[in-house]
Amino acid sequence: MDKKASQPDVMADGVKCVDCHATLYGGHSPAKVKRTCVECHDASYEKMAEEWQMEISDRMKRLKLSVGRLVAQKRGPSEAEKKKSDGLKEIEEIIKTLERDRSKGVHNFLFARELLLRAEEQVLSAERSFSKRWD
Ligand code: HEC
Ligand code: HEC
Numbered sequence: 848m849d850k851k852a853s854q855p856d857v858m859a860d861g862v863k864c865v866d867c868h869a870t871l872y873g874g875h876s877p878a879k880v881k882r883t884c885v886e887c888h889d890a891s892y893e894k895m896a897e898e899w900q901m902e903i904s905d906r907m908k909r910l911k912l913s914v915g916r917l918v919a920q921k922r923g924p925s926e927a928e929k930k931k932s933d934g935l936k937e938i939e940e941i942i943k944t945l946e947r948d949r950s951k952g953v954h955n956f957l958f959a960r961e962l963l964l965r966a967e968e969q970v971l972s973a974e975r976s977f978s979k980r981w982d
Contacts, residue, residue, distance in 0.1 A: 917935060934969035
C-alpha cells in the first residue's frame with residue numbers, strides 16, 4: 848500500500864486530542880466527544896461526525912462480507928488464486944488499520960475513505976479475475 852498517499856487530517860496541526868477528548872482516557876461518552884465539534888464549528892458539524900461514522904462503518908461491514916465471500920469461494924485457476932490472496936492481504940491490512948484507529952473515520956475521514964476505496968477496488972479486481980477465462 849502506498850503509505851505516502853496518506854495526508855494528515857486538516858485538524859492535525861491545530862486541534863489537540865484533548866480539544867475533542869476533554870479528558871482523553873477519563874471515559875467520555877462517544878456522544879459527548881462528538882458534541883465537541885460544535886465548540887469550534889457550527890451546529891451542522893455535530894451531525895457530520897455521525898454521518899462520517901455511519902458511512903465508514905457501513906462500508907467496513909460490506910467489506911468484511913466481501914472478504915468472507917472471497918475466502919469461501921471455490922478454488923479457481925492459480926493465476927486467479929494468486930491475485931485473490933494478494934488482494935486479501937492488502938484488504939486485511941486496511942481493515943486492521945481502520946479498526947486500530949477506533950474513531951470510525953472521524954480522526955481522518957479523507958484517509959479512511961481513501962483506504963476503503965482501495966480495499967473495495969481489490970475486492971472487485973479479485974472477483975473479476977475469477978470470472979475471467981484463463982486460457
Ligand atoms: C476532531 C476531534 C477529535 C480529535 C482532535 C481527536 N479525536 Fe479521538 N475521537 C474523536 C471521535 C468523534 C471519536 C469517536 C468516538 C466514538 O464514536 O466512540 C474518537 C475516538 C477515539 C478513540 C477510540 C474511542 C475511545 O475513546 O477509546 C481513541 C483511542 C481516540 N479517539 C484517541 C485520540 C487521540 C490519541 C487523539 C490525538 C492524537 C485524538 N483522539 C484526537 C474525535 C477526535
Ligand atoms: C478545538 C477546535 C476544534 C474542534 C473541537 C473540532 N475542530 Fe474541526 N477544525 C478545527 C480547525 C482549527 C480546522 C482547520 C480550519 C482551516 O484550516 O480552515 C478544522 C477543520 C475541520 C474540517 C475541514 C474544513 C472545514 O471547515 O469544513 C472539518 C470537516 C472539520 N474540522 C470537522 C470537525 C468535526 C467533525 C469535529 C468533531 C468530531 C471537529 N471538526 C472538531 C478546529 C476544531
